[in-house]
Amino acid sequence: MMDLPQCTMLLLERVGSRLNMTFNRPERRNAINNQMGVEFNAVVEWLHNHSEIRLVVLRGAGGHFCAGGDIKERLSLVEGCSGSDENPILARNIRAGMGFLRFSHVPQTTIAMVEGSAFGGGMGYACIADITIVARSARMGMPETALGIAPAQIAPHVVKRVGLTRARQLALTGERFGGEKAFEYGVAQYVCDDENVESTLESVVAKVLRGAPRAGAVTKEIMRHVGTMSDEEMIRFSAERFAELNRGDEGREGQAAFAEKRLPAWQLTNHE
Numbered sequence: 001m002m003d004l005p006q007c008t009m010l011l012l013e014r015v016g017s018r019l020n021m022t023f024n025r026p027e028r029r030n031a032i033n034n035q036m037g038v039e040f041n042a043v044v045e046w047l048h049n050h051s052e053i054r055l056v057v058l059r060g061a062g063g064h065f066c067a068g069g070d071i072k073e074r075l076s077l078v079e080g081c082s083g084s085d086e087n088p089i090l091a092r093n094i095r096a097g098m099g100f101l102r103f104s105h106v107p108q109t110t111i112a113m114v115e116g117s118a119f120g121g122g123m124g125y126a127c128i129a130d131i132t133i134v135a136r137s138a139r140m141g142m143p144e145t146a147l148g149i150a151p152a153q154i155a156p157h158v159v160k161r162v163g164l165t166r167a168r169q170l171a172l173t174g175e176r177f178g179g180e181k182a183f184e185y186g187v188a189q190y191v192c193d194d195e196n197v198e199s200t201l202e203s204v205v206a207k208v209l210r211g212a213p214r215a216g217a218v219t220k221e222i223m224r225h226v227g228t229m230s231d232e233e234m235i236r237f238s239a240e241r242f243a244e245l246n247r248g249d250e251g252r253e254g255q256a257a258f259a260e261k262r263l264p265a266w267q268l269t270n271h272e
Helices: 034-048 071-080 088-104 121-128 155-162 164-173 179-185 194-209 213-224 231-247 249-260
Strands: 010-015 018-023 055-060 109-114 117-119 131-135 139-141 190-192
Touching (some): 010 034, 055 194, 071 088, 088 121, 109 194, 117 121, 121 131, 121 139, 121 155, 131 179, 131 194, 179 190, 190 194, 213 231, 213 249, 231 249
Parallel strands (some): 018 055, 117 139, 131 190
Antiparallel strands (some): 010 018
């Protein structure tokens, strides 16, 4: 059994090839403080080195996903360095941005289960997950400009998720919206009633686990490179990955299982 990273602001639970990662500051609606940010980045780096984990479920404790950054802690940092050349806010914001970026690049399939509050950084996490499920009663938004700041590190991910025009509208108005609008805007791919949160989550998990682990990681890699290469380079890159999978164990097993009308090996071992 692999050792999970040691965390206090995140709850980590491994179930077979699945990692449940839960923001764990329920008394503050899981607002992101410095320690939580450090722990999140450490888990992300751990995931990049543990391909045996193939699915990550991200959610919050106590009925809320994540209320965004811890404003009280951030304000104390600003006041603490007043008149100094030090800028801990800059370093912290860069670290948060790298955490978002690295999480969006993990080889595992990531699912965000959004309930309750998901503002600021919480909305950012919802936008960087591969798949986002939102409860109808959830409340989401980008309140940063009303606080005199900008959604600096989440902005690129919101733009990628919902498009520039919608992202501008949400950021500049600070609109708060619920699950139905999150689905309409493209933040979430699934919306469910509150009483169906668990069943909806497990249904989506089961669908993901029907796919092969390496195939899922390569699919994410191919899609991540869309728009970063010329058309010809993209064709070559995708073909190389496709050929690699076909010649690999998963490709041979998956296609043999289809021909023989049986389940492939990875579907039989998902919960071991």
